[in-house]
Amino acid sequence: VAAPLFSTLTYLPPEGRENPIRTGQRLLVPLGRRTVTGYVLDPDTAVPLGMEAKRITAVEDEEPAFPASMVPFFRFVAGYYHFPIGEVIRAALPAGMSRHSTKVIELTGVPDLRDDSPDWLRQLASRGRLPAGAARKVLARAGDRKLVEELEAAGVIAVREKLSKAAGLARRTFVRLVDGEAGEKDLSRPEARVVELLREMDRDGDGVARSELARRYSGTAAGIKRLSGRGAVEIFEKTVFRDPLAGGDMHFPPPERLTPDQEQALAAIVPAIREKTFAPFLLHGVTGSGKTEVYLKAAAAALAEGRGVLVLVPEIALATQIEAHFVSRFGEEVALLHSGLTRSQRLGQWQGIRSGAARVVIGARSAVFAPMADPGLIIVDEEHDPAYKQEDGLRYHGRDLAILRAQMAGAAVLMGSATPSVATFHKAVNKKFRLLTLPQRISPHPMPEIRIVDLKKVLTVSGRPPMISPELRREIEKNLERGEQSLIFLNRRGYANMVVCRDCGEVVGCRNCRVALTLHQMEAAMVCHHCGFRLPRELVCTNCRSARLVPLGFGTERIEAELARLFPDARLSRLDRDSAANRERFFSILKQVRNGETDILVGTQMITKGHDFPRVTLVGVICADTGLGLPDYKAGERTFQLLAQVAGRAGRADLPGRVVVQTMQPDHYAIACARNHDYHTLYQRELALRRRLRFPPFGFLVCLRCESESEERTREAALALAERIKTMQERPAELLGPSPAPLAKLQKRYRWHMLARDTSRTRLKEFCAALRQNLPRACRGQVKVIVDVDPESML
């Protein structure tokens, strides 16, 4: 059931049902006093001894929502991440497929309102009904509940159970010509035009979406109406299954021939796919080395075996890119699954996959749960990307689950990256994965030259390091003269990091989180990047009422302003979450760059992912140190990956590229390795460090976090939890902490955490299971304990 239970429950079939219940079907079942969604895991199970099974309320869909082959996968995921099995499945299915009952209070008569009548009753009297959220609060209070019962008995109000809404399928109206019925004569103008368009657009007679017609011709509505009146067109509804918004109309012809490296990689992958057994590969290929073509050829091999292909990408922007290539090669067989789709689009894609109509699925991490009966190949692009980690609810890692799913399905898994995560590369070195390498770019140009600017040595009047060093400035100038484009990267948005009081030193902070607000000059506001809380820019210090508040630090917005000052004639553009607030803005900024309408693009890591900018020859990194100071054992690896990725944007087509990296720590191994394009040294350095400190891959981690709205309770819970762990028989080899989390308060909730570490996964797993049975009382109730297996971030 979709409830936080760590066990499964057994139900009887609905009264009078003759058809068998099948694995994967969704059900509505009674649970306590409510109705929740259940998922059939085993239709042949017996009712446990001493239990009286309730009956299934309803079978939600006759066609199973997921194939039976996924049940062991779900069970494993639940066990691995210590998450209730029903919640695992709920997280795996598209939103809106798991319904549950809520209570609403409705007006059925006329209540007599008195002075002491509570607010909710007044609201109910005026609006006629109380929404679910308010109703829950009312019913939770004993006094109010009593009043509800009295009024209900008097017939004035009624409490009803309401099921949450199910997502519907996106259906579209289609139009098709009926053969021979459209006589050419006496057609009105709109009719004639619609017939003409239909003949042109509907070659195979499957019909054309009415919206498509309407886009081409404004008289469509009138034309169709009259044509259908005389029986010349048929109007029908069709569930649409391909994402109509996706950029699928580009054509990418397959290259005439593969590079020897590509050939070699495929020579290893394709036979493995044909063998239909688990086979993991790491494809280590520098940016621009042609990984996508290897993916496409491998996918074709899996399809030829009659099996499906799952392609995971770290984020939506990359999904659309890769999608264009896959659609160009495989057409209608491609489905898309990511959070950018509307609920109904998502459901439509899901059903297309489920029915077998779509045998290629491209999506973000959640696509690892795609209901594909028989995947033969799972591709994980940019394997190292932290976006694969889900950071709330079921905290899974898309890449790790891809490997697991491939293992269970007897499929190949192909992980690609220019900068593999240290843990993955370690497995390749130890022959757990097969290593395939694409060491060279396809284009004639070698990797770009990377120059390091030591900001400590740059002299300025103020004595502070400059935002843009003279060297970077000269390079940008050169590019402007030559008419070539520059990318300027800074992984921090906003105008200033913080605003501080000149008189008392107080930093303007968020009301809900323990962080400084970021100044956004354009919006004339200070904004919390965690919860969205904002204050107007004009403000006095909350501490001493001084009006002397000054900005400190800089982000992309400030860099853009600085560049505008330095290069008043350059065409500047900025790409970050603020400037690209929606999909449309995002694509329009990218398009401008691709069309050469932008000289300098400033941006956060949004500019580093995937996009192919043929005319960019210079990449500038404003500050390579931003990630190095984070309390994170992966800080070095991450910094290297980011630098390598952004450097890869320079010089991709027929022009050579160069990169200027500004830093305060030019000798840091992550930065030095990035300068030399030297993944192997980075790997060796990281590995040595981690061996010494027992971090992955030499030890495994589970992060335990306590959270509540009370600082005191959270602290007490964390301390009690740590004490309890020390007395447990199944305790981990090491417990680091507890301590307040680096972000000690987020969205009004206080946070403490501790890290369990052990060289044995089994022991850690047993420890987590035992802990669940044995939580100290301070950790129950208001305080929530979150178990994060293989944490990616410990902020």
Next chain:
DNA sequence: AGCACGCCGACT
């Protein structure tokens, strides 16, 4: 999660 139940302190 959501619900019931039981304990306990505050108030009438």
Next chain:
DNA sequence: GTCGGCGTGCTC
């Protein structure tokens, strides 16, 4: 004697 808040345990 009653009410409301809070902790605890169960859900086929």
